[in-house]
Amino acid sequence: MDWFELKKTMMFPSSLSRRTRELLAFEKVLDGTLYDHIPYPFFKSCDADTTYIPINRRRPSIRSNLCSTVVDDSVSLLFSQSHWPAVVTKTKEGADDNDREHLLRNIISDLNLSSVMEQAAVMGSVGSVAILIQAVDSELVIEIKRTCFLEPTFSLFDVRKLLRVREQYIVDADGLLRAGFGDHPPGNYWFTRDFTENETIWYQPVRLDSPLRGEDGLMRDDVRSVSHGLGVVPIVWIKNLPGTDPGSPDGKCTFAAGIDTMIDADYLLSQTVRGLRYSADPTMVLSADEYQLPGMMPQQIPKDASHAISLPQGGEAKLLEINGTGAAASLNMWEALRALALEAMHGNRAHGDRVTAAQSGRAMELMCLGLTWLTGRLRRSYGEFGFVSVLNLICRISQVVPELNIGGKFHGPIEAGNISLVWPPWFEPTFGDMQTMANAVQAARSANAVSVDTAIRMMRPATHVQHVGEEKNKILDDIKAHDERLKALDGQVQDRDPTEV
Incomplete structure (x- = not known):
């Protein structure tokens, strides 16, 4: 089974867009639940009516999670404690702005932005991620949002400038009640909210089967809608990796190139384990005429050493055993598939147990060259285009909202712009x-x-x-x-x- 066939078996609502279904499928690969919708376990070969179940209709018993491993390794090399970048600020004249730099460092620590950016990099590995920054009752609140339920609108003149972001997803009546929307008849509803340059617009929930779709069916909720007056959309939209379509709202998925190989490797390992378990308990075959069998011998005969089987003269008992050459070949194939998947995703193919002595930082960098190349591209996406934009948006909000509470402290208006990052070396x-x-x-x-x-x-x-x-x-x-x-x-x-x- 390949990734294309596996996606077709995933049950997503038909009302969702193709882009949303694609991102949801990538999220299942990232969290390791891509096989959970398959009803049959791998070791169940026949259905209740003795119908044979093909292998591609069974859940693998072994899940290597190579894709999430590459994501974890790259994010650790991107935003871990020893790889966190230093923030450098300059004045408009180009001189060092030590006071503002010290202030931003305190804000980063108070808001725990290192954990925020690390989680955003993991979630954004599917293609994109959004960071919502807003002032709620004069307190700065940062929220990481999945982009599968967000539809951005960019400027025609600047593809990085957001004009509007629409959040829309399906929720049931109980979810609306818990969210404070009151009682609604049972059923599914569209929840819709718009983030614009000057306000956040909430809409009344619309039934999923309503004939009015799109803008015609939306009614503004004036009670919940607020005006922030920032002049920019309070969302930092981060594309993961550069893709072939610069106008697409999503970048390239980090692990898309290795999904097919990972699926083959999972099924191969599962079949190998199945063969090894069979070798430990092979099938027994009795050769004897039925009328020669003493009494009505049960169909299930214990194969334990403590049970002796008595057969008439001329009868024979055999165990259908297999040799271990197939298992060895499968493990060799698994190593080849693993290396191929990691190479396609630019993961770390170096084995730590093969390093016999301490290596220099440069030697370690060469050993993990593919991973450092991948992380270097992520540094531009989540660093210069992501983290710096988050800091600039925080500064802009501090200029608009008086007495803004940032991490429990009041800093007053903070000047935005002229912020850069200095990245540490790949290895100590x-x-x-x-x-x-x-x-x-x-x-x-x-x-x-x-x-x-x-x-x-x-x-x-x-x-x-x-x-x-x-x-x-x-x-x-x-x-x-x-x-x-x-x-x-x-x-x-x-x-x-x-x-x-």
Whole structure:
């Protein structure tokens, strides 16, 4: 069974769009539930009426989850604690803005934006993700939203500028009651909400079978609708990877290229396990005429060593055993399929148990070259186009909403723009790497080939300096204090009486 056939067997409401069904199918692959809708377990070969069940109509007993593994590895290399980027801010004149940079670092910590961006990167691996940022009762609230139920509208002149985002999905009457919409007759309803540049518009629920569809059937809910007046849609829309259609609302799925191979590998491993279990308990065959069997022998005869089987003379008992060559060939095929799937998805194909000694950061980068290439592309999507946009939107909201509560603190209006990211190295440098780096920086400084700022930036992978300007001031203060101590010692020596020696 391939991915195309498996998608056709998934039960999605026909009222959903093709894009929504595609994203929902990718989500099932990501959370490992892509086989849950198949009713028959893998070891059940016949139905109740003894009808044979083909293998492609059974759930695999082994699920490798290679796709989610690649996503977890890439996101860990993107937004984990040791790979979190440093935020750098500049003034309009291009000078370092230390105060605003320090303020943004505090906001990132208070809002726990590292966890938000990490979760957004996992959810967005299916193609896209949306981050809703709004002020609710003067408190900043951040919500990650699945884009399968969102329809964005972009500007014709700027494909990155959102004009409107419509949220629409199916909910039952009980769900409406829990959400505070009151009692509705039993049935399914469309929940609809629009996020525009100046307001958030709520609509009254519409029955799924209503003849009025689209804009004609929507009635504005003035009680819940609010005006935010930001001038921009309060949503950061992040496309996962660059795709073939730049006008598409979704990027390329991280793991789409490896789904078919992963499905083949799951079925192959399941069949291998089935064969190994059969080898442990093979089928018994008795060769004897029926009239020669002593008494009415039961159809199920125990094959345990503690049970002896008595057959008439000339009878024979056999076990239908198989050799292990098929299992070995299946495992070799599984290794080939795994490598093929990881190569297609740019996953990590290196085996940690084969590394006999500590490797340098550069060696580890070369071993995981495909994964670093994938994460490098994700850095643009979720870093420059995602995380920076989130910070700019927070700053914009702080300018519009007075006394905005951000993570329990009031910071006042914050200037937006001129925000960039500095990413750490892919892998932590070893002591040998740091010594080589320090010697190179020292030689460059002694020859006056680089400035102090450049030297600090060169040593940043080893020292994890957050701000170059602050580190430079600390270095200059240390040099100044050292010179003052030397002057004080020189003065003590000159004031000393030579006859005391």
